Amino acid sequence: MQSKTLGWILLAPTLLILFFFGVLPFIYVVFVSFHQWNPFAVDPEMVFNGADNFRQIVFDPAFLNSIGVTVLFVLFAVVSELILGYVLAQAFMRDFPGKAIFRTIHTLPLIMAPIIVGSVWKLMTTPSIGIIPKFLDDWFGITMNIATSAPAAFATVVIMDIWHWTPLVTLTLIAALVSLPSDPFEQAQIDGANKRQIFWHITLPMIAPAVVATVFIRLMDALRTVDEVWMLTGGGPGSATRFVGVHIFKEVFPKTNYGYGSTISVVVLYLTIVACWLLYVTMLAPRSKKD
Amino acid sequence: MRMSSEKTLARTGVYAFLVISAAFFLMPFYVMVVTSLKTMDEIRVTSIFALPDTPTLQAWVTAWQSACTGLNCNGLSVGFFNSVMIMVPATVFSILLGAVTGYALSFWRPKGTGLIFGILLVAAFIPYQVFIYPLVRMLSQVGLYNSLAGIVAIHVIFGMPIMVLLFRNYYAGLPRDLFSAARVDGGGFWVIFIRLILPLSPPILIVAVILQSTHIWNDFLFGLVFAGSDNQPMTVLLNNIVNSTQGEKAYNVNMAATILTAAVPLIIYLASGRWFVRGIAAGAVKG
Numbered sequence: 001m002q003s004k005t006l007g008w009i010l011l012a013p014t015l016l017i018l019f020f021f022g023v024l025p026f027i028y029v030v031f032v033s034f035h036q037w038n039p040f041a042v043d044p045e046m047v048f049n050g051a052d053n054f055r056q057i058v059f060d061p062a063f064l065n066s067i068g069v070t071v072l073f074v075l076f077a078v079v080s081e082l083i084l085g086y087v088l089a090q091a092f093m094r095d096f097p098g099k100a101i102f103r104t105i106h107t108l109p110l111i112m113a114p115i116i117v118g119s120v121w122k123l124m125t126t127p128s129i130g131i132i133p134k135f136l137d138d139w140f141g142i143t144m145n146i147a148t149s150a151p152a153a154f155a156t157v158v159i160m161d162i163w164h165w166t167p168l169v170t171l172t173l174i175a176a177l178v179s180l181p182s183d184p185f186e187q188a189q190i191d192g193a194n195k196r197q198i199f200w201h202i203t204l205p206m207i208a209p210a211v212v213a214t215v216f217i218r219l220m221d222a223l224r225t226v227d228e229v230w231m232l233t234g235g236g237p238g239s240a241t242r243f244v245g246v247h248i249f250k251e252v253f254p255k256t257n258y259g260y261g262s263t264i265s266v267v268v269l270y271l272t273i274v275a276c277w278l279l280y281v282t283m284l285a286p287r288s289k290k291d
Numbered sequence: 292m293r294m295s296s297e298k299t300l301a302r303t304g305v306y307a308f309l310v311i312s313a314a315f316f317l318m319p320f321y322v323m324v325v326t327s328l329k330t331m332d333e334i335r336v337t338s339i340f341a342l343p344d345t346p347t348l349q350a351w352v353t354a355w356q357s358a359c360t361g362l363n364c365n366g367l368s369v370g371f372f373n374s375v376m377i378m379v380p381a382t383v384f385s386i387l388l389g390a391v392t393g394y395a396l397s398f399w400r401p402k403g404t405g406l407i408f409g410i411l412l413v414a415a416f417i418p419y420q421v422f423i424y425p426l427v428r429m430l431s432q433v434g435l436y437n438s439l440a441g442i443v444a445i446h447v448i449f450g451m452p453i454m455v456l457l458f459r460n461y462y463a464g465l466p467r468d469l470f471s472a473a474r475v476d477g478g479g480f481w482v483i484f485i486r487l488i489l490p491l492s493p494p495i496l497i498v499a500v501i502l503q504s505t506h507i508w509n510d511f512l513f514g515l516v517f518a519g520s521d522n523q524p525m526t527v528l529l530n531n532i533v534n535s536t537q538g539e540k541a542y543n544v545n546m547a548a549t550i551l552t553a554a555v556p557l558i559i560y561l562a563s564g565r566w567f568v569r570g571i572a573a574g575a576v577k578g
Binding site for chain 2: 006007010011013014015017018020021022023024025026028029084087088091094096102104105106107108109111112113114115116117119120121122123124126129130131134163167171216220223224226227230231244245248249258261262265266268269272
């Protein structure tokens with residue numbers, strides 16, 4: 001009995017924090033999302049306006065654009081990170097001299113703050129000084145300016161993300177590969193399977209949970225990415241790199257239209273949950289049913 | 292013979308790939324360091340790739356004590372101390388909270404554990420921009436908005452889910468018999484925690500310290516929104532210096548400032564070695 005009371009007392013801080021800073025703000029955001037409210041306007045009253053905000057968001061080109069840009073960003077970045085990360089993980093599964101140094105180098109980007117990554121890539125892409133525009137100009141005669149060219153800005157953000165997060169994918173895939181049993185591989189080799197067959201039919205299904213977990217983590221990160229994009233492009237040019245995270249931040253703060261800002265938050269939250277559910281259902285559920 | 296030549300070929304391929312990818316990962320570091328050691332005159336005329344003619348630490352000194360952020364020209368040093376003031380208490384409190392809660396959840400499994408877990412997991416991944424505005428209002432209501440205590444609280448709150456999950460998973464992995472035996476011996480909750488659990492905890496404590504301290508140090512958005520102008524962390528000042536629109540852009544100072552901001556996590560990484568990788572792995576399996 002005593003230990004039960006003590007247990008609740010020990011859990012109390014966590015539960016209180018969860019309630020006051022998790023559940024309560026969530027309810028508040030949902031509540032505000034059904035209102036027209038601008039606290040700093042001439043008319044600072046909160047007015048209930050039903051589903052108007054939600055009706056507006058469905059046709060809001062700025063919001064739809066941010067969703068589209070984010071999806072494209074996730075697609076390009078995460079697929080590249082998975083391929084590059086997998087090849088690197090396989091390379092690190094071997095033993096060779098100098099492995100420790102390479103592993104240190106290949107983990108280094110992970111510890112850099114997003115704001116720092118943004119700052120360095122900003123310098124590297126500055127026209128006339130940065131090495132990337134200079135290289136493109138000297139070798140291919142291409143002029144690159146991320147302040148004016150939307151595709152260039154988008155590509156830079158994707159490459160920056162690949163630079164920053166491939167090490168994470170490598171580490172998780174190494175962890176997954178190390179824990180694989182060796183029997184299925186030996187059996188497949190005896191049966192005369194080639195490397196491609198082994199990859200598609202044995203390795204990939206066995207590391208699928210790790211791959212899904214990685215995609216999940218990167219998806220969540222992509223949805224809240226602000227810092228490095230803020231530093232590099234500020235969401236521009238135009239709205240080429242205005243990802244959902246940046247959009248919410250820019251929309252809610254300076255415009256002080258809190259009713260509509262809350263609506264965006266609620267919809268993003270909903271889309272996040274749907275995306276995770278879809279990922280889970282399509283990638284993991286069918287396989288567990290088969291087993 | 293054929294096997295060994297194939298092996299050599301494969302190894303050469305692996306090396307080639309690793310060297311190219313290493314160059315990709317190292318390039319920004321190289322650019323950072325080389326640029327920070329040059330004068331602006333040299334940056335304008337030579338290639339960004341070229342080594343500095345006469346390396347100078349002038350840009351580092353400027354970045355540290357006299358780079359301008361808006362009207363203040365005190366450099367990054369203020370931000371460094373602010374970041375330390377934020378990082379130390381926030382790391383300590385979030386680990387304490389995580390350890391005690393994680394222990395309570397695995398020692399004494401309440402009925403709603405599953406639900407608490409679900410909420411924690413969702414909370415660990417939610418796009419936090421969603422909560423910024425309500426939290427700003429709540430903190431200003433209790434007078435913590437724009438204060439050191441406020442930003443520390445924010446870090447403890449947002450670090451809590453991952454810390455609790457980390458410690459819970461670690462303690463759940465300890466043999467159950469250990470707990471039962473200690474209970475039979477009449478050990479109370481705290482006695483067991485201090486005598487039995489803490490001595491078993493150093494590995495997870497190290498991982499937690501590395502994870503939380505680098506995470507808090509690297510934060511930008513929370514510092515920007517919640518810290519207030521007196522407590523701005525280094526990352527916010529770095530952003531202000533780099534994106535300052537006044538005067539000519541001093542790329543060397545910007546890069547020196549960037550390295551200085553990155554220094555603390557870099558030192559933690561290089562000093563902790565394999566522990567850091569473990570921390571990442573632990574953080575990655577949180578999903």
